[in-house]
Amino acid sequence: MTDAAFAAPDAAFADRVRTSFAKQGLMAHLGVELIEVTPGRCLLRLPFRTEVSQQHGFFHGGAIATLADNSGGYAGQSLLAxxxxxxTVEFKVNIIAPGRGEALFAEGHVVKNGRSLIIARCDIWAERSGVRTLCAIGQQTLMPLDGARVN
Structure with missing residues (x-):
């Protein structure tokens, strides 16, 4: 759930986010899907496979943290011209329950859309037999930059 309503910077914002997401080798390697992007919000899905699990058969904490970083990051990216x-400048993830299920979902949403820093939060839940269980929450600080400085 978002705390504020944000306006899209222009009609092509979602296409830019999807194009950027498609360039992420790690997301492709892990099998992460971009489900939905709206202004200030991004929803990702990671299907379970043994390659993203830890020794007890749960989703690995690294996979959970990666989803948190990317869902919050693309929620922020959706608001940029x-x-x-x-x-990402920094992020923190609290794992509050085992990530056990057929898929992991991460919904990032912007809390503060500042000029120099953007703050995003993320909820990560596992879906098992149609039941969703919140397994982690995250928060991150993002820095918008002119694309010429990054590329």
Whole structure:
């Protein structure tokens, strides 16, 4: 759930987010899917496979943290004008339950859309037999940059 309503910077914001997401080798390697992006919000899904599990058969904490970083990051990216990029400055994840299920979902949403820093939060839940269980929460600080400085 978002705390504030944000306006899209222009009609092409979602296409820019999807294009950027498609360039992420790690997301492709892990099998992460971008389900939905709206202004200030991004929903990702990671299907379970042994390659993203830990020794007890749960989703690995690294996979959970990766989803938190990317869902919050793309929630922030969705608010930037064409030619702007975003980088994570810091993020924190609290794992509050085992990530056990057929898929992991991460919903990042912007809390504060500042000029120099953007703050995002993320809820990560596992879905098992149609039941969703919140397994982690995250918060991150993002920095918008001119794309020419990043590329």
């Amino acid at each position: 064409a030619g702007m990029e975003i980088l």
